[in-house]
Amino acid sequence: MSAPVLANPAPLFVVFNPKSGRGTWPDTQEALRSACRQAGRPLHLLPLPRHQPLEPVIARAVQGALGEGGIVVAAGGDGTINAVAHQAVARGCAFGVLPQGTFNYFSRAHGLSASPQEAVAHLLQGRPEPVQVGLVNERTFLVNASMGFYARLLQDRESYKARYGRSRGVALLAALFTLMRGFRTWELQARWAGRTETLRTPTLFVGNNPLQFEQVGVEQGEAVEQGELAAIALEPLSRAAMLGLLVQAGLGRLDKASEVRSLSFRELEVAATQAPRGQRVRVATDGELRWMQMPLRFRVSPKPLWLVKPASLERERG
Known part of the structure; x- marks a missing residue:
């Protein structure tokens, strides 16, 4: 399977959980807005609802990224990252991470920083690379x-x-x-x-x-x-x-x-x-x-x- 083709500039569709982990979302959001404004990158922020299904919001973000040659981004802990990645894998969508959790095993295993400024910089500078995924009953x-x-x-x-x-x-x-x-x-x-x-x-x-x-x-x-x-x-x-x-x-x-x-x-x-x-x-x-x-x-x-x-x-x- 070939890598997703990104637009120039590629818009970001950020699905975020403001309650994850250490509560760093306000700092991350500010870093995102500032960096995207300076780089001329379109930014769409989609909050995950509380006590409601997450899939419709994630599906909207993935569809938007695919339609505009963009990147769907998960901002949260491993659970939020998993939920967004599940749909990104199925659709072949470019996927980014802004780690907000307590342990952040996935992001740390791939060298992604927990610092909001560094994480945003990595996202804006990076290109899609294939990463192994596990499945249990699909x-x-x-x-x-x-x-x-x-x-x-x-x-x-x-x-x-x-x-x-x-x-x-x-x-x-x-x-x-x-x-x-x-x-x-x-x-x-x-x-x-x-x-x-x-x-x-x-x-x-x-x-x-x-x-x-x-x-x-x-x-x-x-x-x-x-x-x-x-x-x-x-x-x-x-x-x-x-x-x-x-x-x-x-x-x-x-x-x-x-x-x-x-x-x-x-x-x-x-x-x-x-x-x-x-x-x-x-x-x-x-x-x-x-x-x-x-x-x-x-x-x-x-x-x-x-x-x-x-x-x-x-x-x-x-």
Whole structure:
């Protein structure tokens, strides 16, 4: 697939979530308006509604960018970026990022700055480059997709953040709360590359972001840079052992844990052996929770995401 052709000057259609992460949207908006005014770049700002579907706004932005040879831009955290990227990948639209989230794994993995001024400069100077995307049951993920304990941890974390605010301390408190509630051990039949294996695990985590793997100390992230996805499945654990693994992950030492099973693939099918085919399971994609039917099919998307960035940028290292 060839790269999108941009107009000169290419207009920006910015879909933004003013509530994301650190609340830097006012500074980013000012940097955007100033830089686009100086560069003569048309700018369209489209806020995401609260408590309403996001897809119509995103579709309007993508259609506008395609019709005018422009760039659809996601301003927000990984969840907002995922929602906009899902439609950009499907339509082959040029895609830009103005990171506003707490962790910003996607933007950091591609060397995009969290500074509003630098992020806007990168957007205005860049050209579309193909970036690998993961799919789970045809839903896009840029950073990771998971089921089981990790997905429930994210659900509890969002509940705590809504009540107590966004901080790493609140995220840790939520993780401890999830751990104390206990967790289910899944029996999964996994098929990939002509192999079939039964996995007994409390969680399955599939990643498309080498930086995240580096931070927890898993070498399997190298597979992502070679055109594959990487998965982690934990052995059945007690609560105390799971707490120990969470600590090791926080210290970047998960590679030393014997309870961790990792593998890499381009396509992976996962079915629950003790549940009827078609059972629904909660899956987290880039931190956003949704219900999906089993079996889960993870694969590298045949379509890239055309990310706008200067060619000289290098990704952050863990």
